[in-house]
Amino acid sequence: MAERMNGRRKPTGQGLASATPTEGGARSSLPFKFDRKTIALVYDFDGTLSPRPMQEYAFLPQIGADAPAFWAESNALAKRERADPLITYMHLLYRKAKAKGIRIDRADLVAQGQHVELFPGVEGWFDAIAGYVKSHAQSHGVQLRHYLVSSGLKEIVEGTSIYRRFHNVFASEYWFDPYDLPFPKRVITDTGKTQYLFRINKGVENLGESINQHMPEPLRPIPFANMIYFGDGDTDVPSMAVMRKNGGYAVAVYPAGKAKGRAKCVELFKAGRCDFFAPADYREGSDLFLRTCLLLDRILADIRVREEHWRLGRSISRAR
Numbered sequence: 638m639a640e641r642m643n644g645r646r647k648p649t650g651q652g653l654a655s656a657t658p659t660e661g662g663a664r665s666s667l668p669f670k671f672d673r674k675t676i677a678l679v680y681d682f683d684g685t686l687s688p689r690p691m692q693e694y695a696f697l698p699q700i701g702a703d704a705p706a707f708w709a710e711s712n713a714l715a716k717r718e719r720a721d722p723l724i725t726y727m728h729l730l731y732r733k734a735k736a737k738g739i740r741i742d743r744a745d746l747v748a749q750g751q752h753v754e755l756f757p758g759v760e761g762w763f764d765a766i767a768g769y770v771k772s773h774a775q776s777h778g779v780q781l782r783h784y785l786v787s788s789g790l791k792e793i794v795e796g797t798s799i800y801r802r803f804h805n806v807f808a809s810e811y812w813f814d815p816y817d818l819p820f821p822k823r824v825i826t827d828t829g830k831t832q833y834l835f836r837i838n839k840g841v842e843n844l845g846e847s848i849n850q851h852m853p854e855p856l857r858p859i860p861f862a863n864m865i866y867f868g869d870g871d872t873d874v875p876s877m878a879v880m881r882k883n884g885g886y887a888v889a890v891y892p893a894g895k896a897k898g899r900a901k902c903v904e905l906f907k908a909g910r911c912d913f914f915a916p917a918d919y920r921e922g923s924d925l926f927l928r929t930c931l932l933l934d935r936i937l938a939d940i941r942v943r944e945e946h947w948r949l950g951r952s953i954s955r956a957r
């Protein structure tokens with residue numbers, strides 16, 4: 638069955654025609670080259686790369702708010718009003734700042750990013766993983782990208798030392814200008830996060846473009862099988878489920894030595910939400926590093942297998 642192509646998407650070199658049944662298309666016009674070799678590592682932020690929610694490092698202290706009390710108030714308010722918890726927290730942050738007469742603009746939020754603590758080894762992780770992929774890739778042209786999908790604030794992430802490491806950052810954002818109080822511009826909820834996984838998968842990263850148009854599997858530049866999602870808890874369940882159901886991978890992390898965090902990871906593991914879990918220690922040689930490398934070994938071998946499959950299909954069609 639020929640798959641319908643929607644009008645918006647330009648055919649890439651990969652094209653509708655893919656070489657093999659696993660690449661999913663007709664054999665008649667094979668693409669000139671096999672280019673689905675990009676690997677995407679996708680991270681949650683709070684609790685995954687950083688021990689605490691990012692607002693706790695500077696925003697809450699700046700407005701004199703106690704973190705546990707703030708979250709309790711925000712969650713209770715959302716529950717009472719049946720409001721979205723994320724919109725509620727974004728609104729409450731600024732209502733409290735305003736009540737204290739403190740103005741926090743976009744530049745202030747970015748500056749707050751410098752205070753965000755990262756788990757051990759996070760800063761060195763990106764180079765170490767790049768080194769591993771480079772030395773273990775079995776085909777030419779394998780690319781590695783890191784993405785962040787967070788319910789936290791994009792402006793704060795921008796101020797962290799690791800911001801430049803990400804190919805793209807999808808996070809909640811404010812409008813600052815036209816309102817008396819900054820107003821949520823984009824809110825990324827737990828289930829909303831999955832939209833961004835499909836954006837990465839389909840290569841539709843421009844947020845002005847709709848993600849909902851059908852795109853046949855072989856046209857998607859980063860197959861789920863080339864993706865690993867890193868998260869730390871219940872808020873990551875929708876993303877982990879999407880990853881695993883579509884042939885991708887998920888890894889859960891918890892703060893080293895924290896029994897409660899570990900118990901959550903065990904629960905995710907037993908429920909089949911994640912492939913692996915490990916303490917959030919990103920240093921080379923840690924369990925997290927080694928288990929990630931194990932998944933990368935599989936992804937790299939899989940890329941090589943699909944490429945060989947494609948090559949064989951191409952040689953047959955040429956010989957005809």
Ligand SMILES: [Mg+2]
Pocket residue numbers: 681682683684685868869870872
């Ligand atoms: Mg988290």
